[in-house]
Structure formats: C-alpha cells, structure tokens
Amino acid sequence: MPDYGFATRAIHAGQEPDPTTGAVIVPIYQTSTFAQDDVGVHKGYEYARSGNPTRTALETALAALDGGAYGLAFASGLAAETTVLLTLLKSGDHVVCGDDVYGGTYRLIKRVFEDKGISASFADTSDPAKVAAAMRPETKLLWIETPTNPLLKLADIAALSALARDHGALTLVDNTFASPALQRPLELGADMVLYSTTKYHGGHSDVVGGALITNNLQLHERLAYVQNAAGGVPGPFDCWLVLRGIKTLFLRMREHSANGLAVARLLLEHPAVEKVFYPGIPEHPQYELARRQMHDGGGMVSFLLHGGEAAARNVVRRTKLFTLAESLGGVESLIELPAAMTHASVAGSSLEVPAGLVRLSVGIETIDDLLADLKQALDS
Numbered sequence: 453m454p455d456y457g458f459a460t461r462a463i464h465a466g467q468e469p470d471p472t473t474g475a476v477i478v479p480i481y482q483t484s485t486f487a488q489d490d491v492g493v494h495k496g497y498e499y500a501r502s503g504n505p506t507r508t509a510l511e512t513a514l515a516a517l518d519g520g521a522y523g524l525a526f527a528s529g530l531a532a533e534t535t536v537l538l539t540l541l542k543s544g545d546h547v548v549c550g551d552d553v554y555g556g557t558y559r560l561i562k563r564v565f566e567d568k569g570i571s572a573s574f575a576d577t578s579d580p581a582k583v584a585a586a587m588r589p590e591t592k593l594l595w596i597e598t599p600t601n602p603l604l605k606l607a608d609i610a611a612l613s614a615l616a617r618d619h620g621a622l623t624l625v626d627n628t629f630a631s632p633a634l635q636r637p638l639e640l641g642a643d644m645v646l647y648s649t650t651k652y653h654g655g656h657s658d659v660v661g662g663a664l665i666t667n668n669l670q671l672h673e674r675l676a677y678v679q680n681a682a683g684g685v686p687g688p689f690d691c692w693l694v695l696r697g698i699k700t701l702f703l704r705m706r707e708h709s710a711n712g713l714a715v716a717r718l719l720l721e722h723p724a725v726e727k728v729f730y731p732g733i734p735e736h737p738q739y740e741l742a743r744r745q746m747h748d749g750g751g752m753v754s755f756l757l758h759g760g761e762a763a764a765r766n767v768v769r770r771t772k773l774f775t776l777a778e779s780l781g782g783v784e785s786l787i788e789l790p791a792a793m794t795h796a797s798v799a800g801s802s803l804e805v806p807a808g809l810v811r812l813s814v815g816i817e818t819i820d821d822l823l824a825d826l827k828q829a830l831d832s
C-alpha cells in the first residue's frame with residue numbers, strides 16, 4: 453500500500469472491499485477448511501489453522517500499523533510470546549528480560565521455559581549498563597517492555613537494540629502499553645514487536661488476542677512456521693473484532709493520552725498520593741526519553757498512596773466509574789491492585805511489585821467524570 457498515514461493504514465490496510473461480493477468490511481470467514489479444485493490446487497487457503505482470509509486481513513493491518521513488512525496474529529498475547537520463545541530458544545540458550553514486566557510473561561519465561569533448559573536474567577531495562585552486564589555469550593534474545601507493566605519505566609529502544617545486536621542477540625519489544633499509535637519499535641531498530649491485542653488494538657474489552665510484527669523475512673518465516681506448528685491461532689470472529697478495533701486506534705489513543713495526563717496531574721496534586729508513575733509528565737525520571745520515542749503518554753497510570761496497601765484497597769473499592777478489573781486498553785476505565793491481581797505470579801520474586809500500588813487503565817469517558825470519581829475515592 454502507498455505511503456499512507458497511520459489512520460488511513462488502520463482503516464484500509466488489508467481491508468479492501470471483498471472481491472466476490474463487494475462487502476466493504478472484511479467478512480468473518482467462519483470456516484475451518486477450504487475446497488480444493490484438485491489435490492493441492494486451491495485459492496491460497498487449505499485449513500484455517502494455517503490461514504484464514506479474516507486473519508490475513510488482520511495480519512496485514514497489524515504489520516502496516518507498525519511500519520513492518522510481516523504480521524502474525526495469535527489467540528492471545530501469551531500465545532504470541534510462547535511462539536517467540538519456542539522459535540528462538542533451545543536448551544542452553546539465555547534470555548535477558550526486563551525486571552518489571554507483565555506477570556504472565558515472567559511466569560512463562562521463569563516457570564515454563566526455564567524447566568526446558570533455557571535460562572533467564574531479569575534486568576532493569578531503564579538502565580542500558582544493567583542490560584549490558586546481564587548479557588552473556590549464550591544470550592539469544594533481549595525482551596523489553598516499554599512502558600513497563602505496572603511501574604511505567606521506559607527503555608531506550610534504539611540504544612538497547614544496538615546493544616543486543618552487538619552481542620548477537622535479537623530484540624523483542626512488548627509494545628502493548630504504548631500501541632503503535634504512540635511508539636513504533638521497528639523504526640527504532642527492534643527486530644520484533646509483540647502485542648496483547650486484547651488491549652488497545654481491540655480496544656473494547658471484548659476479545660483476547662496477540663500479535664507479532666517484524667521486517668525480517670527469515671525471522672517471520674520461522675515464527676510463522678511455529679505459529680502453524682504449535683497452533684495458537686485466533687478464530688475468525690476474534691480477528692474481525694481486533695480489525696474493527698484498530699480502525700479507531702489512533703483516535704482512542706489520543707483520548708486515552710489526554711485523559712491519562714489529566715488523571716496523572718490530579719494524582720500529583722492530591723495529598724493522599726505519595727508517588728505517581730506516568731511517562732507523560734516532567735516528574736517522570738525518563739520524561740526526555742518519553743518525548744523522544746513516544747508520541748504521547750498513553751492511558752496507563754500507576755500510583756502509591758501514603759496509606760499503603762490498606763488505603764489502596766479502600767480506593768479500588770470506592771471508585772464507581774473505574775471498574776475493579778484486570779486487563780487494560782479498553783474504552784472504559786479500570787482500576788486494579790497489580791500485586792494481588794495481574795502480577796500475583798511475581799510474588800516472592802525479584803519482580804515483586806509494591807502491595808499498595810494502584811494501576812489505572814484510563815478510558816475515554818468524559819474527563820470531568822473520571823476526575824470526580826477518583827477525587828471522591830481518594831478524599832473519603
């Protein structure tokens with residue numbers, strides 16, 4: 453597709469009108485198999501684990517959004533993660549991963565893959581020197597989340613990708629928090645971008661999915677092979693929901709970022725709040741890096757209260773518009789306690805998060821309503 457802007461790609465890439473019927477929206481090809489004219493003679497599809505036209509449309513759109521050449525869609529973010537680890541690592545290999553990542557990522561690397569002879573070091577990816585110190589001759593993969601979940605730390609994607617390359621390792625960026633509307637890691641030198649499309653791509657908290665995007669054909673072919681061989685693929689309706697979501701990704705991220713900033717400012721000024729974690733404010737220790745590699749601050753905000761865990765539990769009980777729930781990236785605002793919810797699987801590890809940390813996924817509701825809801829929960 454020509455060099456269109458982001459919003460145009462989101463609406464059109466891979467989504468031409470259906471050649472048979474003229475349907476403007478990509479149909480949900482709810483079929484598991486495809487007729488063949490003769491043995492091996494078909495229209496490009498044989499069996500829906502290997503390929504489905506609705507998934508092809510999504511994979512094309514996913515790649516286009518990240519400025520990548522190749523996209524793969526998965527049944528969940530973790531299915532995408534599993535595919536990367538299965539594809540790139542064998543017994544004896546080593547992975548360096550951020551020390552503040554989604555709890556399920558830590559669980560997969562530490563509790564599932566370490567049993568298979570793959571070792572892992574968890575390093576502070578906000579400090580390139582610490583990443584360099586963690587690299588070993590057998591390191592094959594550097595795994596970065598930026599901003600991190602849940603402490604919103606940033607990693608310098610360009611610097612770390614160059615560092616990994618010097619060590620002969622590939623770099624993967626989990627870009628779930630920023631989405632491609634705010635940050636495009638391939639353009640900064642990363643080898644792969646990973647998403648839980650459950651979050652901002654889907655955008656409406658009604659689907660679970662994952663994605664991998666790369667510009668490297670050889671890498672793509674290896675990942676696609678394992679995608680089919682291991683089989684963690686999304687169904688056509690789920691692909692369609694994510695496709696529908698990404699048409700408005702650009703608009704939603706603008707609102708998420710504006711609301712996220714307003715919420716961060718309210719929290720900064722509130723006497724009950726001890727510390728605010730948000731990359732879009734000058735108080736963030738890596739604000740300059742945020743301005744360099746992100747287009748905006750996004751919708752994820754975390755904070756600590758002077759009253760610790762008890763105060764945090766009270767706040768999450770009191771909000772009315774911010775629903776107490778796991779996940780993020782939907783149009784509606786959510787609130788949670790990572791230590792007890794999304795990050796329970798890192799309890800007792802070096803990645804443990806403060807028990808009183810509150811994480812917000814700031815939605816796109818009317819900002820005055822969101823601010824009033826948080827204020828009443830913090831005041832009482």
Ligand SMILES: Cc1ncc(COP(=O)(O)O)c(C=O)c1O
Nearest residue numbers: 528529530554601628648650661
């Ligand atoms: C940053 C990040 N990466 C990956 C995942 C895993 O994605 P999924 O839940 O779609 O398997 C999550 C889920 O919360 C996440 O927050």
